[in-house]
Amino acid sequence: MFKKILIANRGEIALRILRACRELNIKTVAIHSEADENAMHVRIADESVCVGPAQAQLSYLNIPAIITAATITNVDAIHPGYGFLSENQRFAEIIEEHGYIFIGPKSKHIELMGNKIRAKQIMEQNNVPTVSSLYEFNNIKDIKEFINENKFPVIIKAASGGGGKGMRVVFNNDELEKSINAAKIESKKFL
CATH class of the missing domain: 3.40.50.20 (Rossmann fold)
Structure with a gap:
């Protein structure tokens, strides 16, 4: 003690x-x-x-x-x-x-847990239940396809960062691009 x-x-x-x-x-x-x-x-x-x-x-x-x-x-x-x-x-x-x-x-x-993509992959490898994810994307089209399959709301989460930083809950298409850009900016602070 x-x-x-x-x-x-x-x-x-x-x-x-x-x-x-x-x-x-x-x-x-x-x-x-x-x-x-x-x-x-x-x-x-x-x-x-x-x-x-x-x-x-x-x-x-x-x-x-x-x-x-x-x-x-x-x-x-x-x-x-x-x-x-x-x-x-x-x-x-x-x-x-x-x-x-x-x-x-x-x-x-x-x-290990600092990069959220890697952390989630580790959880999946160890059979921890997780929600559907789109790990990496290069364009908004990929995200919109994912949303069409999984529906709103979605969480846009930067791969890096902690304490909820870089995380945005998105309820509709109008909020999507703004939330992605905000998450990207926040994530760069941790690189």
């Missing part, structure tokens, strides 16, 4: 983890941005460390600052919560490289 964990998240997510740790008698370290210094998760944690300014990119997504916080507070493990860095394969890998336990899937499993 862990003696102390760092929670690499904020808000309600961090509070849920904090409560679970308290029930298990595990000490907690909350990270926070300068703007969240008085946030509830910071106030109820056993310890807290500021990891950067208000912008999430410079604080809650700042991997070196999070690792430094883990080092100075001497934690056993890091819990990413969900969102932020929870699906970041490199974050899990860095945690493992620094000798901490990543509370979540191994970095190699995050990598």
Whole structure:
């Protein structure tokens, strides 16, 4: 069992983890941005460390600052919560490289599941039931044929990305191209 964990998240997510740790008698370290210094998760944690300014990119997504916080507070493990860095394969890998336990899937499993096409194919190879899919397409005609066979609504999902990013529920042909373009743009952010 862990003696102390760092929670690499904020808000309600961090509070849920904090409560679970308290029930298990595990000490907690909350990270926070300068703007969240008085946030509830910071106030109820056993310890807290500021990891950067208000912008999430410079604080809650700042991997070196999070690792430094883990080092100075001497934690056993890091819990990413969900969102932020929870699906970041490199974050899990860095945690493992620094000798901490990543509370979540191994970095190699995050990598496997990071590409949604590959993830679905792995599920199918292991006889996990899945919904009908059009894996790759080069034109709208292929998509429209798929929709004619499977009907609306459909989900347009970028192959990369996490947390629902790049995902669009489409209910009719009028929304189709706009949703495809939006998913493509979002997916490029993860390349």
